[in-house]
Structures are given as structure tokens and as C-alpha cells.
Amino acid sequence: MTLAAPVPTMAPHSTLVFLTQLASLLLFALVLGRLAQRFRLPAIVGEMCAGMLLGPSVLQHVLPDLSDWLLPHQPEQMHMLDATGQFGVLLLVGVTGAELNFGLVRKRGITAARVSLAGLLLPLGLGIATGFALSGILLPDGVEALTFACFLGVAMCVTAIPVIAKTLLDMRLMDRDIGQLILSAGVVDDIVGWFLLSVVAAMATAGVTASVMATSVLYPVGVVLFALLIGRPLVGAALRWAGRADGPAPTITTVVVMTLFGAAATQAMELEAIFGAFVVGVLVGTSKDLDREKLEPLKTTVLAFLAPLFFATAGLRMDLTGLRHPDVLAAALAVLAVAVIGKFSGAFLGARLSHLNRWEALALGAGMNCRGVVEVVVAMTGLRLGVLDTDSYTIIVLVAIVTSVMTPPVLRYAMVRVEATADAELTLKDTDPGTDPTPNATARTSHDSERSEPSNSEVTP
Numbered sequence: 171m172t173l174a175a176p177v178p179t180m181a182p183h184s185t186l187v188f189l190t191q192l193a194s195l196l197l198f199a200l201v202l203g204r205l206a207q208r209f210r211l212p213a214i215v216g217e218m219c220a221g222m223l224l225g226p227s228v229l230q231h232v233l234p235d236l237s238d239w240l241l242p243h244q245p246e247q248m249h250m251l252d253a254t255g256q257f258g259v260l261l262l263v264g265v266t267g268a269e270l271n272f273g274l275v276r277k278r279g280i281t282a283a284r285v286s287l288a289g290l291l292l293p294l295g296l297g298i299a300t301g302f303a304l305s306g307i308l309l310p311d312g313v314e315a316l317t318f319a320c321f322l323g324v325a326m327c328v329t330a331i332p333v334i335a336k337t338l339l340d341m342r343l344m345d346r347d348i349g350q351l352i353l354s355a356g357v358v359d360d361i362v363g364w365f366l367l368s369v370v371a372a373m374a375t376a377g378v379t380a381s382v383m384a385t386s387v388l389y390p391v392g393v394v395l396f397a398l399l400i401g402r403p404l405v406g407a408a409l410r411w412a413g414r415a416d417g418p419a420p421t422i423t424t425v426v427v428m429t430l431f432g433a434a435a436t437q438a439m440e441l442e443a444i445f446g447a448f449v450v451g452v453l454v455g456t457s458k459d460l461d462r463e464k465l466e467p468l469k470t471t472v473l474a475f476l477a478p479l480f481f482a483t484a485g486l487r488m489d490l491t492g493l494r495h496p497d498v499l500a501a502a503l504a505v506l507a508v509a510v511i512g513k514f515s516g517a518f519l520g521a522r523l524s525h526l527n528r529w530e531a532l533a534l535g536a537g538m539n540c541r542g543v544v545e546v547v548v549a550m551t552g553l554r555l556g557v558l559d560t561d562s563y564t565i566i567v568l569v570a571i572v573t574s575v576m577t578p579p580v581l582r583y584a585m586v587r588v589e590a591t592a593d594a595e596l597t598l599k600d601t602d603p604g605t606d607p608t609p610n611a612t613a614r615t616s617h618d619s620e621r622s623e624p625s626n627s628e629v630t631p
Contacts, residue, residue, distance in 0.1 A: 188250050191240060192479065194224060195486075199478035212574045214542050217478045218567065221485020231491075241486065252554075255483040258476030259547055260447040263364075264429035265472050266543070267451025268465070270357050281351060281524040286358035288520030289538045290327045293512030294366075297326030300508045307501045310559040317374050321557045324366045325549065325566050326509045329359035330542030334577070338537070343581075348530055348588065352537035355517070360544065361452075365390050367548055368436065368445035374555045375440045389439050397449045402457070405450070409459040418464035425454055425468060442551055477543075484546050484567060487553060492561040502565045509569045510576070513539040529591055533584035540577040545570035 180188075202216030202223075222228060230237040241248070301319030309318050334356050343349035372386035405428060412424040429450045436446030454460055493499045514535035521531035549566040552558035558566065 195482040217481035218485040221482040225486040227490040255480040258480040264451035268455030282354035285520035286355040289517035292516035294327040296512040297323035308562040328363040328544040368441040371442040421464040529587035536580040
């Protein structure tokens with residue numbers, strides 16, 4: 171009987187390079203993330219810029235020898251970094267799912283549905299049309315135009331709850347009606363976005379045929395039904411068991427194990443692993459058996475270490491030098507314009523159909539336009555599946571960065587007008603002889619009439 175040869179261990183030099191990569195990415199992500207926050211921008215902007223500085227966009231041209239040592243071209247070396255980033259994004263998506271506040275959706279119901287539906291369908295349609303139009307420039311070899319177009323459509327229609335929540339918290343809009351409406355519509359966007367990503371990922375993996383398209387839709391539906399009917403009681407039982415122990419360690423380990431098993435299950439079904447992680451996160455967050463205080467150390471670890479590392483790694487894959495080519499630059503500007511116009515117009519239309527004034531509708535459009543975390547995850551998924559090449563990946567990540575930068579100033583501008591409109595309405599009321607003014611009335615009555623506790627999402631940057 172011949173014994174199999176032992177698997178070689180990691181070479182000392184590979185270990186050195188890997189540790190240096192982690193330390194460098196985290197250091198730059200920390201410094202640039204804090205710098206971005208100083209300028210009242212989301213930290214993700216600085217964290218992704220860390221990867222761009224250390225990647226082929228900058229370091230490769232400034233210090234090529236150092237770049238070749240830090241980011242060698244051996245696939246196995248980069249695979250270690252990718253695996254670490256993949257682990258981080260699965261936990262980030264799980265934590266994000268656990269933080270979604272479905273009470274907001276129930277409370278804002280019809281209005282949130284209108285805003286979210288219009289804000290999804292319009293950019294999705296425009297994104298698919300743009301994908302077909304730009305397939306001659308951005309379509310990678312061997313990828314079907316329909317798959318690429320659908321993937322670009324999904325990238326255009328997603329919204330980033332974590333970045334929105336942090337922006338609303340910084341602006342003290344979390345407990346305002348307009349802030350809660352943005353969050354509730356964003357929750358719906360998040361759920362549909364992960365669902366659509368899983369469908370398109372299945373199409374990219376198995377090809378575009380009638381049977382594949384049918385199963386790519388039915389499988390996610392089956393996962394959701396299984397989660398509701400069987401997964402929910404199992405998750406509740408596991409959390410009850412873990413909650414009996416002292417300290418947060420058993421609860422954290424249980425949540426991580428369930429998240430990874432959920433990701434593995436959807437990956438085995440040729441769906442996207444992050445879809446399973448998201449579903450498990452939602453089950454954990456909606457379980458009455460969850461002790462949220464025990465989950466805080468996990469959230470801190472994910473948000474302070476794993477998430478910045480993932481975003482910096484995502485920045486490494488960008489190559490801005492591709493924008494030197496006029497056709498790629500034109501495609502980038504077209505995709506950015508479609509992303510911004512589609513999302514703004516869709517959310518604005520949904521808000522106006524819900525009888526909100528134009529400034530409130532503009533505020534909703536600004537909030538829903540923020541792509542941030544979700545767009546980066548979509549782009550990394552497309553790159554890994556081969557649906558995107560370096561140029562198209564760089565363009566989609568740039569959309570995530572630009573829209574995240576746009577959101578705070580445009581939202582502040584719109585909210586100033588919302589306040590001015592409310593003040594003007596109050597002045598007219600007070601000067602109307604037939605009106606019995608109330609001394610304690612404020613200009614925010616129509617906007618803050620349904621105050622609620624801040625969403626759990628506010629803790630996620």
C-alpha cells in the first residue's frame with residue numbers, strides 16, 4: 171500500500187509576503203479610511219483607495235520592484251489574499267443581513283415598496299441596455315452578451331445599506347421620517363439585489379439556457395422557502411443553545427459556523443456563496459433567541475479588520491491605467507451616468523408617486539444612489555466568475571466610489587431644502603387667521619410624526 175505524499179506546507183518566503191501584504195493593506199486602509207472620514211466621506215472610499223495605491227494603478231508605476239515583491243504574479247500567492255478577503259466578505263454580508271430592520275419595511279410598507287421598486291426596475295433596465303450597447307468594448311472573451319448585460323444591470327440597481335446608515339447617523343437623520351424611509355427602501359433593495367446576483371451568478375456558471383434560467387430563479391426561491399420553514403427554527407435552537415453559555419464566544423462561533431455552512435450550501439447549488447451568508451444573517455437577525463450584545467465582538471472584528479481588508483483587496487484588482495484608452499474612458503462615463511441617472515430617477519419617481527415633495531424625493535434619490543459595499547461585492551463576484559475583466563471591474567468599482575462620495579453632500583443639500591420648505595409651510599399656517607397655532611408646533615411635524623428607535627443598521631459603517 172502506497173501512502174500519499176504529504177501536502178507541502180507554505181514556503182517561508184510566501185508566508186513573509188502574505189504577512190506583509192496583510193499588514194500593508196490594513197495600515198493603508200486604516201489611515202486612508204480615517205482621512206476620508208475627516209472629509210465627511212464614507213470610510214470605504216479611503217479603504218478602497220488603499221488598494222488602488224498599492225496595486226497596479228499607482229505602486230506598479232512608481233516603485234515597480236517593490237510592487238513585484240509585494241504583489242508577485244504567482245496565482246497561489248494572490249489566492250491566499252483572495253481567500254482571506256472572501257472569508258471577510260461572507261461575514262460582512264452575514265452581519266449586514268443580521269442588522270436589517272424589517273420593522274421599518276412593515277411600517278413604511280407601500281411607500282418604501284414604491285420607492286424601492288422604481289429605484290430597482292429603472293436602473294436595472296438601463297443597466298442591461300447599457301451592457302448590450304457596450305459589449306463590443308467591455309465584454310470579456312467567452313462571456314455571453316446576455317450574461318454580461320444582466321450582470322451590469324444588477325450592478326446598477328443595488329443600494330448599500332451600511333454606507334447609507336452611517337451617512338444618516340452622521341447627519342442625525344436616522345430617526346427622521348425621511349431617513350427611515352431611505353433605510354426601509356434600501357432594505358428591500360438589498361434583499362432583491364442579493365437575489366438577483368445569485369440568479370446572474372448561476373447563469374454565468376452554467377450558461378444561458380431556458381433550463382438554467384429557470385433553475386437559477388427557482389433555486390434561490392427554494393433557498394428562501396427552506397430558510398423560512400426549516401432554517402428559522404434550526405437557527406433559533408442553535409442560538410438558544412449557544413446563549414446558555416457564559417460569555418459571547420459560543421454565540422459568535424455558532425453564528426460564524428452557520429454563516430459559512432449557509433454560504434457553502436448555496437455555493438454547492440451553483441448560486442453565489444454570499445447569498446447563503448445573507449440568508450443566514452437575516453435568520454440570525456430576526457430570531458428572538460439572539461442576544462445582540464453577545465454579537466458585538468464579532469461585528470467589531472468584521473468591521474475593524476475583515477471588511478477594510480476586503481475593500482483594500484478589491485482596490486488591488488483595479489487598474490486605472492485602462493482609462494487611458496478613449497473607448498474605455500467613454501464606457502466608464504456612460505456607465506457612471508446610467509448608474510446615477512437611473513437610480514436617482516427611479517427613486518425620485520417612486521417618491522413623487524407617494525406624494526412626497528420634490529426635495530424629499532431628491533433626498534431619497536441621493537440616499538438610494540449610494541452603492542458602496544454591495545457594488546464592490548457584486549464587482550468582485552463578477553471578476554471571480556469571469557463575467558468582468560479588469561476594465562469593466564475597474565469601472566464598476568469606480569461607480570461604487572463616486573456614488574458613495576456623492577451621497578453625503580447631495581443628501582445634505584436636499585435636506586436643507588426640506589427644512590426650508592417645512593419652515594415656509596409653518597409660517598403660512600401661523601399667519602392664516604383661521605388657523606389655531608400651537609406654541610409647541612415645529613416645522614418637522616409632517617416629517618417626524620412617526621419617530622422610531624434608530625435602526626440597528628446604524629452600527630455598520
